[in-house]
Amino acid sequence: MKRLTREQLATRVARDIPEGAYVNLGIGMPTLVANYLPRDREIFLHSENGILGMGPAPAPGEEDPDLINAGKQPVTLLPGGSFFHHADSFAMMRGGHLDICVLGAFEVSASGDLANWHTGAADAILTAAGLSYLGLGLEISTPGDWGRDLADAQSFLGDGIWWTSLFPGLMIILLTVGLSFLGEGLNDMINPLLKKERA
Amino acid sequence: MVNKTVASLQAAVADVPDGATIMIGGFGVAGQPSALIDALIAQGARNLTVINNNAGNGETGLAALLKAGRVRKMVCSFPRQADSFVFDALYRAGEVELEVVPQGNLAERIRAAGAGIGAFFTPTGHGTLLAEGKETRLIAGRPHVLEYPLAADFALIKARRGDRLGNLVYRKAARNFGPVMATAAACTVAQVDEVVDVGALDPEAVVTPGIFVHRVVVA
Numbered sequence: 001m002k003r004l005t006r007e008q009l010a011t012r013v014a015r016d017i018p019e020g021a022y023v024n025l026g027i028g029m030p031t032l033v034a035n036y037l038p039r040d041r042e043i044f045l046h047s048e049n050g051i052l053g054m055g056p057a058p059a060p061g062e063e064d065p066d067l068i069n070a071g072k073q074p075v076t077l078l079p080g081g082s083f084f085h086h087a088d089s090f091a092m093m094r095g096g097h098l099d100i101c102v103l104g105a106f107e108v109s110a111s112g113d114l115a116n117w118h119t120g121a122a123d124a125i126l127t128a129a130g131l132s133y134l135g136l137g138l139e140i141s142t143p144g145d146w147g148r149d150l151a152d153a154q155s156f157l158g159d160g161i162w163w164t165s166l167f168p169g170l171m172i173i174l175l176t177v178g179l180s181f182l183g184e185g186l187n188d189m190i191n192p193l194l195k196k197e198r199a
Numbered sequence: 200m201v202n203k204t205v206a207s208l209q210a211a212v213a214d215v216p217d218g219a220t221i222m223i224g225g226f227g228v229a230g231q232p233s234a235l236i237d238a239l240i241a242q243g244a245r246n247l248t249v250i251n252n253n254a255g256n257g258e259t260g261l262a263a264l265l266k267a268g269r270v271r272k273m274v275c276s277f278p279r280q281a282d283s284f285v286f287d288a289l290y291r292a293g294e295v296e297l298e299v300v301p302q303g304n305l306a307e308r309i310r311a312a313g314a315g316i317g318a319f320f321t322p323t324g325h326g327t328l329l330a331e332g333k334e335t336r337l338i339a340g341r342p343h344v345l346e347y348p349l350a351a352d353f354a355l356i357k358a359r360r361g362d363r364l365g366n367l368v369y370r371k372a373a374r375n376f377g378p379v380m381a382t383a384a385a386c387t388v389a390q391v392d393e394v395v396d397v398g399a400l401d402p403e404a405v406v407t408p409g410i411f412v413h414r415v416v417v418a
Contacts, residue, residue, distance in 0.1 A: 066370045085377065086305075
């Protein structure tokens with residue numbers, strides 16, 4: 001499978017968002033979508049912590065600790081934007097007023113079932129509950145990512161979540177053992193010293 | 200003359216008893232009433248149940264209250280963050296209880312307590328661990344879970360400006376839980392940047408009307 005970069009994925013999702021849409025971007029990779037929204041479209045970004053009309057990240061030095069997104073990173077407010085409290089913010093989400101939500105997911109099946117981290121389940125469920133459209137963004141794991149997956153998963157070991165470490169760990173062990181057997185086999189076949197001994 | 204302003208942070212939290220349930224405003228550090236939390240640490244109340252969106256960041260504010268061993272139970276939507284190490288360690292050591300509440304349920308349960316609503320049905324969490332043991336009902340063909348209000352003895356919140364009547368306006372996204380928490384506590388204490396004269400706040404723009412606020416203190 002040809003793999004999209006995070007930026008390509010964000011660009012692809014952004015292209016599907018129409019003019020006038022009220023959109024919530026999930027924490028993590030979905031946040032990137034904000035950087036690739038077509039400039040000729042008026043799109044309203046909602047942030048669960050009480051912002052509508054959220055703008056891009058501020059210039060260095062202009063960060064405001066009272067103006068952050070759901071991932072607690074500094075953002076800006078566009079002209080026409082507004083602030084509101086949490087109950088109103090979730091009324092927008094749960095009352096079905098938003099048009100699009102872009103979720104980050106742990107795993108997605110071909111039929112669209114999504115799995116999330118155990119500890120993050122609450123957020124994913126509630127956002128999925130009130131929306132008419134879900135855009136899912138996730139990266140496909142490849143051998144080069146197993147090390148990163150393992151490193152990510154290790155931070156959950158302390159909570160007793162061992163299974164996320166198991167599979168990348170097993171794949172790395174399998175790959176290493178496989179390569180070592182391959183090396184042994186090749187050595188047996190073509191090492192001239194061994195050939196002499198056998199003869 | 201009504202005057203809800205309090206002379207010191209110390210006086211603002213002096214009567215918080217051991218075992219109290221306390222709402223603390225803020226989303227991460229935005230809107231966190233750090234000066235009131237520091238005053239609460241100095242005051243010494245123990246065995247607290249704290250309701251907040253998170254479970255502390257870094258080592259200041261709510262994290263400092265946790266580190267001081269004053270919190271028996273956290274009720275929050277999102278405990279784990281890159282800098283929530285104080286809570287993480289206490290939780291792993293079994294020294295603090297945790298009730299995870301989906302963020303919209305947290306806001307709505309607080310709102311319900313403030314508005315005198317007995318309980319409400321929501322589809323959020325149905326069929327998950329979060330709904331275990333809770334009453335459910337099929338409404339318009341969709342399964343819902345019964346959720347109860349969340350009230351507190353004290354709410355500690357942060358606002359930009361207040362007046363002696365308790366009217367408040369906030370600053371940007373630091374508003375977050377402040378207005379709903381203010382409605383749901385027996386005693387709401389607001390930490391403000393400045394106290395202005397009565398009439399100075401535009402009545403069309405007051406976010407929290409003074410009826411919900413009991414004490415205002417400058418920090």
